[in-house]
Amino acid sequence: MVPQILETKKADPKALEKIRQAVGEAEPGYCYQCIKCTSGCPISRQLDGFNPHVFVAMAKMGFIDELINDKTIWACVWCMTCKERCPQDVSPMEVIRSLTQLAFERGIEPPTVGLKAQFGNIITTGFARDFTWVEGEREDIDDLPELPKPRLDKIKAMLKKTSLARWMEKED
Amino acid sequence: MDLALYLGCTVPTYGYDYELAIRKVLPKFDINLIDLPEAGCCGLPFGDLDSLAWLTMSARNMALAEEKKLDILALCNGCYLSLEEVKHFLAEDPELKERVNQLLAEEDLEYKGTHSNYLVLEILHDVIGLEKIKQSVTKPLTGFRIAAHYGCHALRPSKLPGRPDDSETPIKMERILEALGADTMDYPERLACCGTKEYSYDPEITLKLGYSKLKAIKEYGFDGLATICPLCQYVYDYSQGSMDATFKTKIQVPVLYLIQWMGLAMEMDPEEDLGLEFMIHTSPVEPILEKLQI
Numbered sequence: 001m002v003p004q005i006l007e008t009k010k011a012d013p014k015a016l017e018k019i020r021q022a023v024g025e026a027e028p029g030y031c032y033q034c035i036k037c038t039s040g041c042p043i044s045r046q047l048d049g050f051n052p053h054v055f056v057a058m059a060k061m062g063f064i065d066e067l068i069n070d071k072t073i074w075a076c077v078w079c080m081t082c083k084e085r086c087p088q089d090v091s092p093m094e095v096i097r098s099l100t101q102l103a104f105e106r107g108i109e110p111p112t113v114g115l116k117a118q119f120g121n122i123i124t125t126g127f128a129r130d131f132t133w134v135e136g137e138r139e140d141i142d143d144l145p146e147l148p149k150p151r152l153d154k155i156k157a158m159l160k161k162t163s164l165a166r167w168m169e170k171e172d
Numbered sequence: 173m174d175l176a177l178y179l180g181c182t183v184p185t186y187g188y189d190y191e192l193a194i195r196k197v198l199p200k201f202d203i204n205l206i207d208l209p210e211a212g213c214c215g216l217p218f219g220d221l222d223s224l225a226w227l228t229m230s231a232r233n234m235a236l237a238e239e240k241k242l243d244i245l246a247l248c249n250g251c252y253l254s255l256e257e258v259k260h261f262l263a264e265d266p267e268l269k270e271r272v273n274q275l276l277a278e279e280d281l282e283y284k285g286t287h288s289n290y291l292v293l294e295i296l297h298d299v300i301g302l303e304k305i306k307q308s309v310t311k312p313l314t315g316f317r318i319a320a321h322y323g324c325h326a327l328r329p330s331k332l333p334g335r336p337d338d339s340e341t342p343i344k345m346e347r348i349l350e351a352l353g354a355d356t357m358d359y360p361e362r363l364a365c366c367g368t369k370e371y372s373y374d375p376e377i378t379l380k381l382g383y384s385k386l387k388a389i390k391e392y393g394f395d396g397l398a399t400i401c402p403l404c405q406y407v408y409d410y411s412q413g414s415m416d417a418t419f420k421t422k423i424q425v426p427v428l429y430l431i432q433w434m435g436l437a438m439e440m441d442p443e444e445d446l447g448l449e450f451m452i453h454t455s456p457v458e459p460i461l462e463k464l465q466i
Contacts, residue, residue, distance in 0.1 A: 022223070042365045046377045074220065075373045079365035080328035084339055091329075097219060104221045114372025118217045122229075126212035127181040134185050137451055143192055143444075147184055150212035154279035158232070161275055162225040164218065 011062030015102060019059055022098035026083070026091035028060040037082035037092045043075055050075050052082050052092035059095050068103035071111040076100075105163050119167055123159070126150035173299065175290065176242040177205040178233060180251035180402075181213050186410055187402030189447025190247060193431045194292065196445040197438070200308065201300045205245065208236050214251040227268070228275045230258035231283040235276055243288040245295060249401035253325035253332075255289045260332055291326060292431065293400050294336045297344040305351045309437045311464060312353025318433065319394040320345035320356060321385075321408065323401040324365050345430060349398060352437040361388045366404040376418065382407040383415045386425045396426035396460065398433050405429060409455045427455045442466060 020027065037052040038044045044051055050072045058067055067073060076096045083091040100110070110116065118128040125131055131147060138144060160168055183191050198205060215229025234255060237244045246252035262269040263285050273282055296305065322342050330339035337344045340363070349356045367381030386408060389397055399405045409427040416422055428436075428448070435446040443449040448457045 042367060042381055043370065043377065046380060047374070075370065075377075077365055077367055077369045078219075079324040081324070081365070084328045084330060100220045101222060110220065112373055115217060115220060118372075121181075122213050122217075127184070128213045128217050129181040129185040131185055134188070134452065138184070138188055141188070141192065141447075141450075143195060144188060145207055146209075148179065148207070148209050148211045150210050151279060155212060155229075155232075157278040158228050158275040159225055162218075162228070163222045164225050 009063055009066055012064045013062050015064035016059065016062040018102060019064065019095060019098045022101065023091060023094045026089060026094050028056050028090055028095050030088040031056045031060060031086075031090045032088060033057060034087060036085050036087065037090075040081040040085055042079060042081070043077050047072060047075055052076075052096065055099070056090060056092050056095055059099070064099070064102065067099050068106065068108060073099050073103070074110050074112070107166075116167065119164065123152065123156055123168065126152055126155060173202065174204045174206060174242060175245040175295075176208050176237040176240060178208060178211055178214075178237070178244045178246045178251060178255075180246065180248045182250075182402040182406065183247045186406050186452050187247070187429075189450045189453050190402055190405070190429045190431065192447040193429060193435050193445065194247060196440060197431050197435050198295070200438070201304060203245075203295060203300070206240065206242060208233070208240075210236055214248075214254040216250050216254040219254075224271065224275070226254070227258050227261065228272050230254050231262065231272045232276055232279070232281060234259065234285075234287060234289075235281040235283040238284055238287050239281070243290060245290050245292065247292060248403060249291070249323040249325035250403050252289060252291045256332060256334070259285055259289065291336045291400070293322075293326060293344055296348055296430070296434075302347055302351045305348060305434070309352055310439045311437055313349075313433065313437050313464075314353050315355075315463065316353075316395045316460075317355040317357070317393060318349050319359060319389045319392070319397045320349060320362065320430075321366070321397055321399050321404055322363070323399065323404045324363075326400065327363070345398060345400070348430060349433065352434055354433070354437075357392075359388065359392050359394075361385045366401075366407040368403040368407050375414075378407060379411060379415050379418050382411055383419055383421075383423070386412070386415070386423050386427075390423070390425055394425075395463075396428060396433075398428060398430045400430050409453060412455050424456050426457060426460050428457075428460075436460070436464060436466070
């Protein structure tokens with residue numbers, strides 16, 4: 001994958017600078033491609049094209065456009081094994097997470113509906129999970145108190161000041 | 173010790189057996205739990221989308237506890253790491269803290285970072301301690317070999333200050349299981365990720381990851397698994413039916429929260445106190461109760 005990109009794509013240094021700022025000390029430039037991250041990655045073994053060392057290699061060369069348009073970046077399970085084992089203190093997981101954030105900021109939607117459903121639950125109940133299906137049994141248990149009731153108007157007002165406002169405008 | 177009980181999203185929906193057991197067991201050790209009626213999501217799901225939204229949602233819950241001058245007990249590894257990371261990031265970056273506080277001002281809240289966050293494992297092992305746990309056991313789990321599953325976010329990243337246990341060779345869960353009279357041992361898949369987050373990308377991958385661990389546990393001759401996180405429990409307990417259907421098998425590995433194993437050793441009621449018969453607990457319990465003659 002990498003050699004073809006070298007021949008055909010242009011690097012985006014501005015986007016790379018953004019990723020660098022987001023990951024702080026876990027500077028992707030320190031990566032020397034030992035592949036310990038991918039060797040320990042539980043998703044890499046299950047999903048073709050999910051290779052943390054390749055994501056980091058591409059990021060450090062500035063091929064950000066390629067990366068944010070690759071839907072597999074959304075498959076990272078955040079187990080942090082890569083971050084833990086990297087001998088160079090790079091954090092592939094945080095590189096990947098800053099890539100999905102950049103993708104979202106640039107208007108790219110996540111490839112599956114899960115995150116949007118969780119967002120919908122949060123602005124209607126304050127919680128990411130759908131509460132309605134368990135209310136029946138839970139209410140009958142005397143020793144459990146009522147579920148918390150956060151001030152939803154306040155949570156919405158906070159989230160309106162983030163890039164999630166994009167999803168709220170569509171909701172309103 | 174007074175602690176604000178922070179439930180998060182998964183405990184009240186798929187883990188209220190865990191919540192019940194915590195509310196029943198911890199007060200027996202002078203841990204006084206105080207609810208946060210206005211708490212909400214820790215914001216971790218927003219981590220993929222927008223850092224500021226994630227940080228603010230976590231800081232919001234911590235500010236609610238700080239208003240009551242309380243430290244937080246988190247039941248979910250995901251929530252716990254989220255609170256701990258956000259606390260760390262905001263302590264390191266005053267400018268970021270200021271931005272978060274500008275958003276929290278919508279609710280007249282201010283995040284200061286003056287409290288501590290605890291995970292159940294820390295309360296059991298470091299605060300209550302193995303001696304008191306041993307003394308509380310009236311029905312030792314003799315003859316049980318139980319596998320421990322810590323969950324990624326209880327251990328990693330080790331660079332974050334104040335982690336509950338060592339990231340590659342944790343031991344606290346095993347020590348607690350031994351204090352309960354159970355037998356336990358290391359196994360190659362001990363630190364393997366449950367894959368719960370993959371549910372939103374490709375559920376089959378989660379089921380594969382969960383199934384491979386349960387299968388291994390069975391092969392090693394364990395009688396069951398102990399967890400401390402509702403997200404891991406969702407995979408290893410609640411998803412066993414889906415694994416059976418997907419992989420044409422019948423796994424039947426008893427998976428209980430560590431606090432439920434503890435409650436059984438303290439002769440607490442499996443249903444009234446530990447919620448083992450709730451609809452959200454789906455892995456087999458009968459073999460354990462039979463063996464314990466309950």
